[in-house]
Amino acid sequence: MFEKELKTGIEAVISVMKMSKMIQRELTAEGKMDKSDKSPVTVADFAAQAVVCTILKREFPDIQIVGEEDSEELSKPENAIILEQINHYLKKFDMGKGFLYKNDLFKSIDLGNGDANQELFWTLDPIDGTKGFLRGEQYAIALALIHNGKVVLGINGCPNLKLEDYPDMTGFIASAVKDGGTDLYDHNGKVVEKIFVSQKTDPEEMRFVESYVSAHGNQELQEKIAKTLRIGKPPVQLDSQVKYTIVGSGNAEIYLRIPNPKSPDYKEKIWDHAAGSLIVTEAGGVVTDIHGRELDFSRGKKLTENSGILACVPSIHSDVISTIKKYREN
Numbered sequence: 001m002f003e004k005e006l007k008t009g010i011e012a013v014i015s016v017m018k019m020s021k022m023i024q025r026e027l028t029a030e031g032k033m034d035k036s037d038k039s040p041v042t043v044a045d046f047a048a049q050a051v052v053c054t055i056l057k058r059e060f061p062d063i064q065i066v067g068e069e070d071s072e073e074l075s076k077p078e079n080a081i082i083l084e085q086i087n088h089y090l091k092k093f094d095m096g097k098g099f100l101y102k103n104d105l106f107k108s109i110d111l112g113n114g115d116a117n118q119e120l121f122w123t124l125d126p127i128d129g130t131k132g133f134l135r136g137e138q139y140a141i142a143l144a145l146i147h148n149g150k151v152v153l154g155i156n157g158c159p160n161l162k163l164e165d166y167p168d169m170t171g172f173i174a175s176a177v178k179d180g181g182t183d184l185y186d187h188n189g190k191v192v193e194k195i196f197v198s199q200k201t202d203p204e205e206m207r208f209v210e211s212y213v214s215a216h217g218n219q220e221l222q223e224k225i226a227k228t229l230r231i232g233k234p235p236v237q238l239d240s241q242v243k244y245t246i247v248g249s250g251n252a253e254i255y256l257r258i259p260n261p262k263s264p265d266y267k268e269k270i271w272d273h274a275a276g277s278l279i280v281t282e283a284g285g286v287v288t289d290i291h292g293r294e295l296d297f298s299r300g301k302k303l304t305e306n307s308g309i310l311a312c313v314p315s316i317h318s319d320v321i322s323t324i325k326k327y328r329e330n
Contacts, residue, residue, distance in 0.1 A: 013157035048126030053111035067112025067124040084137025125271040129240025134294035144274035176282035197285040204232035205255040218258040226308025248283040257309040
């Protein structure tokens with residue numbers, strides 16, 4: 001099931017990985033801007049959304065796409081330089097696929113402005129972890145297919161990821177199909193192997209991964225929880241859904257994201273977690289919110305029924321949940 005969707009999605013992600021790597025190397029200050037919420041967006045975010053949406057719509061014209069970006073800010077005259085750079089890279093990486101540019105660029109980006117209240121839809125974060133991208137570090141191209149509120153396909157392209165088991169390789173793609181397990185590919189789309197979460201049961205041998213940006217969570221509380229659970233290894237801080245791929249491949253045991261106390265009612269966006277959550281669960285892990293509730297992707301563009309994120313190996317899940325509860329009640 002979903003063979004064509006998986007094949008098409010991986011092809012789209014590979015195209016964006018190659019393009020985004022070049023943009024990351026060449027990006028200048030003129031290649032980014034701040035959106036109305038003050039979060040950064042770059043040439044790569046817009047170009048990646050245009051590419052993925054164009055490919056998906058060509059193959060699946062009836063399936064709507066819910067992406068992070070839109071063309072409103074890009075269409076303003078003061079962003080003409082960014083628009084020029086986007087067109088430059090789209091032409092460079094066309095590779096005969098007929099990507100849309102110039103007058104049609106806004107239309108191709110806005111193919112990602114679909115309705116999340118559909119029975120079946122794609123959700124896309126074209127450059128997940130833009131701040132990491134700007135630092136020259138980790139980011140992901142995250143694409144998922146949601147059916148009846150459940151993630152049924154997830155793809156994470158991680159262009160800068162290195163894994164301990166493959167010291168000579170940089171850049172991986174993790175993909176999962178519901179009830180089909182999780183596969184790891186190299187950056188060219190060649191299958192490497194099936195991957196599984198860590199089998200460690202001793203907390204002293206376990207490792208946390210958490211957001212690089214402290215504002216994205218409650219790192220002070222997360223540190224207390226790690227100490228209480230006797231987690232022996234220092235946390236790894238990095239951006240984007242690369243964290244899910246690291247947990248899904250057995251290179252860490254816990255990804256925890258507790259809402260920042262300054263924004264206790266913050267609700268996560270679906271495109272930030274859909275692909276990664278399936279990659280971990282199909283690899284044998286558990287993904288819930290910090291109350292132990294399953295993530296609910298049926299409520300639109302946000303996980304309105306959930307608070308925070310916990311992705312981990314099964315052996316530690318209940319202990320993490322009970323420890324969070326203890327600290328939050330005190």
